[in-house]
Amino acid sequence: MLDDVLARIDADLEASLDRLFALLRIPSISTDPAFAGACDEAASWCAAALAEIGFAAAVRPTAGRAMVVGHRTDPSAGPSVLFYGHYDVQPVDPIELWDTDPFAPRIVTRDDGSKIIVARGAADDKGQLLTFIEACRAFVAVTGRLPVPVTVLLEGEEESGGESLPPFLAANREELSADVALVCDTGMWNRTTPAITASLRGVVGEEIVISAASKDLHSGLYGGAARNPNHVLARILADLHDETGRVTLPGFYEGVPDTPEEQRAQWAELSRNDDLLPGVGLSIPAGEAGRSVLEQTWGRPTAEVNGMIGGYTGAGFKTVIPAKASAKVSFRLVGTQDPDKVRETFRAFVRARIPADCSVAFEEHGASGGFRVDLANPHLARGRAALTAEWNTEAVVIGSGGSIPVVGQFKSILGLDTLMIGFGLPDDQIHSPNEKYELTSFHKGIRSWARVLAELAE
Incomplete structure (x- = not known):
């Protein structure tokens, strides 16, 4: 038939x-x-x-x-x-x-x-x-x-x-x-x-806006004394990963399963013929050590900074300390990671690092589980x-x-x-x-x- x-x-x-x-x-x-x-x-x-x-x-x-x-x-x-x-x-x-x-x-x-x-x-x-x-x-x-x-x-x-x-x-x-x-x-x-x-992988999208002074400031007149939201933002984003590439949010890896050995072996074999990184001009994996490129992209969670904005970004040069700095951050989730819990943990992580004379606002951009x-x-x-x-x-x-x-x-x-x-x-x-x-x-x-x-x- x-x-x-x-x-x-x-x-x-x-x-x-x-x-x-x-x-x-x-x-x-x-x-x-x-x-x-x-x-x-x-x-x-x-x-x-x-x-x-x-x-x-x-x-x-x-x-x-x-x-x-x-x-x-x-x-x-x-x-x-x-x-x-x-x-x-x-x-x-x-x-x-x-x-x-x-x-x-x-x-x-x-x-x-x-x-x-x-x-x-x-x-x-x-x-x-x-x-x-x-x-x-x-x-x-x-x-x-x-x-x-x-x-x-x-x-x-x-x-x-x-x-x-x-x-x-x-x-x-x-x-x-x-x-x-x-x-x-x-x-x-x-x-x-x-x-x-x-x-x-699931996804959680977050946008954060850090505010300091009431307006952009002259970096010569105020530099060193005024808080710079770009500095605050950069430190927070840098804190999201440790030196091994793991995400540092408390409890982030709860619900992340170990990749089955059979699956990991097959992905390692496929990785040998994969041009994901060479195809875009890269050669050195940047994620968690000891895992193939395909396991990193298919079976592990991530935190990525998708965009950063703060201060003058036009042509030429302008010496200002911006009043605000923002970033768009996404998390890719696997296993039973809870998108809502990841969002809440990230916001607490950011708030704990905001200086007393700054404020932070958040805007969510969707969420789904792995x-x-x-x-x-x-x-x-x-x-x-x-x-x-x-x-x-x-x-x-x-x-x-x-x-x-x-x-x-x-x-x-x-x-x-x-x-x-x-x-x-x-x-x-x-x-x-x-x-x-x-x-x-x-x-x-x-x-x-x-x-x-x-x-x-x-």
Whole structure:
């Protein structure tokens, strides 16, 4: 049966591309109100595509952009799955750097004969979500059914904050219940090695503003006598790490698990062929000693200073002691670290270092916890087996240093573990001009999802 489904996917590739191009032509930019109608059009297109293959599908309004929900429950002993993707896209600015119209999708053949799909949303996330829908289409065409019960949830404001998703999940918890969630908004380890992302770091964002004098001061007249907020801020930020690279906030490492030895060994092996630092002109890891680059970015928490502002920063030179200095600080979290506790501890850490004649104000910028799938999870093993069979290369289990809030929300609101399976590549230029998606990623992505669904059904 699976062989027939895979053959159908191969034969139907041109039609699948036609459907992808139709979706890519819709400029569903969620962050710009001028494109609200296009977002509605994309939601309707997705609902119609699901209905066409037998899903009970509908566009569901929210306070923001609409959700698309589709259900198809065929008789099956396999686990029920909740598949998530998003139909909205990033703005196209700067438009002058695009080679052609961002919403006029095209296939480009490169010098080596490989082909890419170029358009806004090609990789993030329309091409990715259609790999799953097209796999379902092939199963229905060949067998008249899906091998496992499937619910599809497509969001329309992932690129603009996703504020409507948590309340939607909470309000529809029973309807969206499943045994495992599948998220496609990730990538492969490299061009030939498939991957399942099994861990994500959470994030806490904080902005601090330290104030001293009532106005900027002449550094000659006041220098040495007046408190300089830049000095205060610099000392506080420097105190966040010790000489070994560990974060010094009290209790910061509570809830941080040891990386399983099997996982650590695999990440160390992958690190030998990783160009994360050399790719940006660096060579010496700066984090915790004794840990590979990939373990540092995938399995360990961090404190990073993302921006510092204080005093005169324009052209030329101006000798002032600023009245205020500010910094934007983010913490990446793993395991069961509590985002609220990290925020509270950081604020107490800062307040304890503020001189008596200074004051500090804080502004929070979001928070989410980390996420990890147990390596013993049977769905993870089946997903790896399916990907390995399709790509003829052993699928690896990787982490992500970034955060995908929906995965944490699936866990906290729906109680679901998530397999993050995607076919993007680091050079897909998502969020940038000339975004692309490999034709191989699209084609073999469809075949991969067909194998995953069949494997889960076992």
